[in-house]
Amino acid sequence: MSDIRVRFAPSPTGNLHIGGARTALFNWLFARHNEGCLILRVDDTDIERSTEKSMEAILDGLKWLGLDWDEGPFYQAQRLERYREYAQQLLNEGKAYYCFCSKEELDEMRKKAQKDGRPSMYSGKCRDLKQEMIEKYLEEGKKPVIRLKVPRAGKTVVHDIIRGNVEFENSTFDDFIIMKSDNMPTYNFATVIDDYEFKISHVIRAEEHLSNTPKQILIYEALEFKLPEFAHVSMVLAPDRSKLSKRHGATSVQEFRDLGYLPEAIINYITLLGWIPQDGEEIFDTSKSIKEFTLERVSKNPAIYDTKKLTWLNGHYIREYDIDKLTNMVIPFLQKKNLIGDNYDYNYIKKIVNLVREREKTLIDIADASSYYFAEIEEYDKKGVKKYFLKTGVIDILKKAKKALENVEPFTVENTEDAYRRLIEELKISSGNLFHPTRLAISGRTFGPGLFDIMELLGKAKTLERIEKAVEYIENYHEEVE
Numbered sequence: 001m002s003d004i005r006v007r008f009a010p011s012p013t014g015n016l017h018i019g020g021a022r023t024a025l026f027n028w029l030f031a032r033h034n035e036g037c038l039i040l041r042v043d044d045t046d047i048e049r050s051t052e053k054s055m056e057a058i059l060d061g062l063k064w065l066g067l068d069w070d071e072g073p074f075y076q077a078q079r080l081e082r083y084r085e086y087a088q089q090l091l092n093e094g095k096a097y098y099c100f101c102s103k104e105e106l107d108e109m110r111k112k113a114q115k116d117g118r119p120s121m122y123s124g125k126c127r128d129l130k131q132e133m134i135e136k137y138l139e140e141g142k143k144p145v146i147r148l149k150v151p152r153a154g155k156t157v158v159h160d161i162i163r164g165n166v167e168f169e170n171s172t173f174d175d176f177i178i179m180k181s182d183n184m185p186t187y188n189f190a191t192v193i194d195d196y197e198f199k200i201s202h203v204i205r206a207e208e209h210l211s212n213t214p215k216q217i218l219i220y221e222a223l224e225f226k227l228p229e230f231a232h233v234s235m236v237l238a239p240d241r242s243k244l245s246k247r248h249g250a251t252s253v254q255e256f257r258d259l260g261y262l263p264e265a266i267i268n269y270i271t272l273l274g275w276i277p278q279d280g281e282e283i284f285d286t287s288k289s290i291k292e293f294t295l296e297r298v299s300k301n302p303a304i305y306d307t308k309k310l311t312w313l314n315g316h317y318i319r320e321y322d323i324d325k326l327t328n329m330v331i332p333f334l335q336k337k338n339l340i341g342d343n344y345d346y347n348y349i350k351k352i353v354n355l356v357r358e359r360e361k362t363l364i365d366i367a368d369a370s371s372y373y374f375a376e377i378e379e380y381d382k383k384g385v386k387k388y389f390l391k392t393g394v395i396d397i398l399k400k401a402k403k404a405l406e407n408v409e410p411f412t413v414e415n416t417e418d419a420y421r422r423l424i425e426e427l428k429i430s431s432g433n434l435f436h437p438t439r440l441a442i443s444g445r446t447f448g449p450g451l452f453d454i455m456e457l458l459g460k461a462k463t464l465e466r467i468e469k470a471v472e473y474i475e476n477y478h479e480e481v482e
Contacts, residue, residue: 004036005201008062008069009191011043012054015252016061018305019206019236019244022270026233027204028067029271029286029293039198040072043191045184047077061253065263066286074198076190083185086193086223087146087178095222096178098144099126100137121174122147146179148222156214161202161231161295168214176215188212192219200228204295207232231295234274237302244305256310260333260363262321265314273303283316315361327353333367339374348373351457355449369448373457377444377466380473384446388437389474397427398474401438402467411460413452420452441470 008024010016016024031038040062044050059073090096099122101109110120127149137144151170158166178189185193191212195203210232220227238244244251256266264285271289272282275298281288318326327350334340334349349370356369380389388394404419405411420438424431439451442463448454455463 003199003201004031004034005039005199006031006036006204007039007041007195007198007200009041009043009194009205010058011046011049012051012058013046013049014054014057015254016058017252018270018273020058021061021065021067021253021266022236022273022303023204023206023233024062024067025065025267025270026275026293026295026298028069029289030202030204030295031070032290033293036201037070038068039074039200040069041194041198042073042075042077043187044075044077045080045187045190047184050077057254061257064257065253065267071198074194076185076194079190079194080184082197083179083190083193084183087185087189090148090178090222091146094149096146096148097127097129097175098134098137099147099175099177100129100142100144101125119172122176124175127175143181145177145181147175148178148219150175150218156217158210158213158217158230160210161229162234162298162300163210163232166210166213170218173215173218178219188215189219192216192223192225195228196220196223196225202229202231202295204231204233207235231298233298234300234302236273236305238305241302241304251305260365260367261310261314262317262329262363265310265317268317269310269313272309273305274299274301283313311361318357318360318362318366321357323350323354326357330363330366330370333363334370334374337367337371339367339371348457355453355457358449359447372443372445377469380440380444380470381446384436384440385477388440388446389470389477391433391437394433394437395471395474397429397434398437398441398467398471400427401434402464402471405455405460405464405467408460411456411463413450413456416455417452437470438467442466 006027008027010020010024028038030036042055044055062069087096091098101122105125106122109123109125113120126144126147150173154170156168156170158168160166176188177186179185194200213230213232217227236244253266257263267286268283271284271286275289275293276282277284277288277292327346330353331340331344331349334344335342340349352370352373353366356366360366360369400423401420404423405416408415408419420431420434424434427434435451436446439448439454440446442458443454458466
């Protein structure tokens with residue numbers, strides 16, 4: 001299969017969404033598995049809706065995910081003459097024709113069809129228009145569309161690698177438009193020309209395009225082009241099996257990146273949307289999926305979009321990620337929260353990230369969990385205050401804890417823990433009576449990394465300062481109550 005050539009063909013009318021990313025990924029995996037070629041084509045003939053900003057976002061999303069392409073990007077808007085040449089060829093061969101019907105005439109046809117209980121299809125009024133009438137209309141400045149002459153009888157069969165043979169009755173199609181009145185190609189026509197000229201061997205795309213495929217096959221046949229192989233991957237549905245939309249949360253690659261997800265986690269997750277490795281493993285890198293990927297093993301059933309599973313996967317990747325790579329990805333999130341500026345201590349941040357990442361699921365979580373290392377504690381966890389700060393004797397315990405830590409040198413995990421163990425024995429209290437209020441005092445939280453790890457990273461001066469501040473808070477709290 002050395003001549004494998006596939007393409008990803010986004011329309012630049014928005015960001016790269018999960019469904020589009022999955023289509024791009026499956027094309028990429030198929031190309032890499034077969035040592036083939038992935039072409040990036042931009043379907044930008046919708047001039048009104050296509051924007052450069054959207055195209056940049058799509059390219060940026062693909063690069064961030066690590067989905068590289070071998071040729072392109074090629075822009076359909078730069079190939080308009082090619083589409084017009086092929087349309088003229090079909091006109092010359094009598095396989096297509098000019099249609100001068102106005103919007104009002106087409107509306108009337110639809111109404112009559114509905115009244116008669118027939119499908120709302122074009123009647124073929126201009127199909128056999130005389131040449132002199134065509135020339136007359138053109139001289140009058142009328143701008144026609146060009147329609148393909150569709151066979152009235154027979155079937156068009158889509159041989160689909162995933163779904164098997166899917167049959168369509170030709171009688172269900174009207175003579176559909178291939179060139180619009182503004183001399184721009186329709187989606188189906190431009191797609192066929194490009195797939196032929198770029199020698200696409202396999203068209204792998206979303207199931208929603210299956211209804212377009214018989215029309216494209218009719219164009220292939222009219223132009224006497226060799227058909228590519230088709231594979232329509234299942235739709236990605238919301239957990240309630242409805243169509244995926246904004247109301248189901250983040251749906252674009254850019255949104256997930258901004259929420260602190262890792263590209264490897266997203267790639268792993270969307271690979272599972274319709275395909276699973278032979279051993280059933282759910283956590284794997286692209287080298288495994290490239291080795292095993294085949295279209296025959298892509299499910300024809302809808303894939304269910306589950307952000308909980310993606311978040312779980314992301315947490316796994318965060319724990320396993322290269323620490324320098326992870327640190328560099330966290331830094332922008334710390335800057336966004338104004339926890340650090342442009343000048344920062346990289347090694348200090350690296351230690352913090354390595355410490356807090358065990359419990360966190362996203363880069364935003366890591367930034368949130370790291371905040372007390374960079375900013376002063378503005379408030380303490382409310383439940384923690386009631387549970388740990390308001391217990392009888394806690395002020396005395398914290399004062400003695402501060403005194404015990406004042407003598408610790410060097411201020412390491414081992415030495416601070418030894419000091420606390422001795423104090424526990426001296427005071428004859430449980431470790432929780434000392435550890436919990438200390439954690440709340442120095443972090444403002446009731447959970448997080450190991451207490452002595454936090455102390456070491458904060459440093460002696462900051463740890464003592466925060467314990468003292470907590471004592472003052474508790475004393476003031478009691479005074480206010482009294």
